[in-house]
Amino acid sequence: MIYNFKQLVLAIILHIYEEENSMAFTEDLLLPSRGIIYQLPEFNGIVKVKPFTTKAYKDLLTANASEAGLKQFVDTCLVDCPVKAKNMNQHDFLAVLFKIRAITLGNILRTQTTCPECGHTEDIERDLNDIEVNYLYADNYPISIKLPKSGMDIKVRLATGADVAKAKQEADRRSAIFKKPASEFLTTYTIVSLLDVGNKDIIEKAEWFETLSPQDAIFINGVLTKLTDAFGVKLLHEDKCAACDKIYSSSIDIWGDFFRPDADISLGITSKAGNLAGPIEKPDISE
Numbered sequence: 001m002i003y004n005f006k007q008l009v010l011a012i013i014l015h016i017y018e019e020e021n022s023m024a025f026t027e028d029l030l031l032p033s034r035g036i037i038y039q040l041p042e043f044n045g046i047v048k049v050k051p052f053t054t055k056a057y058k059d060l061l062t063a064n065a066s067e068a069g070l071k072q073f074v075d076t077c078l079v080d081c082p083v084k085a086k087n088m089n090q091h092d093f094l095a096v097l098f099k100i101r102a103i104t105l106g107n108i109l110r111t112q113t114t115c116p117e118c119g120h121t122e123d124i125e126r127d128l129n130d131i132e133v134n135y136l137y138a139d140n141y142p143i144s145i146k147l148p149k150s151g152m153d154i155k156v157r158l159a160t161g162a163d164v165a166k167a168k169q170e171a172d173r174r175s176a177i178f179k180k181p182a183s184e185f186l187t188t189y190t191i192v193s194l195l196d197v198g199n200k201d202i203i204e205k206a207e208w209f210e211t212l213s214p215q216d217a218i219f220i221n222g223v224l225t226k227l228t229d230a231f232g233v234k235l236l237h238e239d240k241c242a243a244c245d246k247i248y249s250s251s252i253d254i255w256g257d258f259f260r261p262d263a264d265i266s267l268g269i270t271s272k273a274g275n276l277a278g279p280i281e282k283p284d285i286s287e
């Protein structure tokens, strides 16, 4: 291969860049779903996470805290991951978010809580390493269930990001056709997107679901609730109000300052206000 000088310099820079990237610090994270729900061969649910860069943080701010922006941000921190952030189950996604925050900025999150009873606001520190995670274990996946009334055998899955997106897309489509709010369709579509019923597509499954006896529909709802509770990241935390002693739960705010680096800068300089005659000594009001 013949290089001119410019190409050669570029090739060297690219090489160094790739080298640095491949050696970048990563940490393993076991997803709460342990990867089971993605049904990918040879994926054991362990993902490699690396710290976010200044560029990724800048892009996140530019994206105006949009969900799509946050998912792109997360993708920049996943190394060789077979599941894109937008296709992750929300609990797997949260676990990745916390990991990214912890390995880039540290595991202590300084935040504020407000008591719903008296309005007292308190600065608190939360250790991200202490957040409770429930991991999913399943003998078979998707999970087979028998409907109590019809006796029908169907399979149930847990929601991936792709399922959520698909249900929303179909609800939006139906809403446009029937000129009704999408919310009228969304609940049913969200439920049936998690059910495997023969070879039915999502529309056919929604029609099938509506013809079910209430016993079977309620049973399915119960199964989905149980599955949702079976794994995940515990976002809620109980705090005791220092002002009124009330115990209340608060959640971790991902949007606020979650990814903002703290800078503790001490330069040994101060400034004093004044005018063209020089700095003005303020009288000590305590005297």
Ligand SMILES: [Zn+2]
Residues within 6 Å of the ligand: 115, 116, 117, 118, 119, 120, 241, 242, 243, 244, 245, 246
């Ligand atoms: Zn209070």
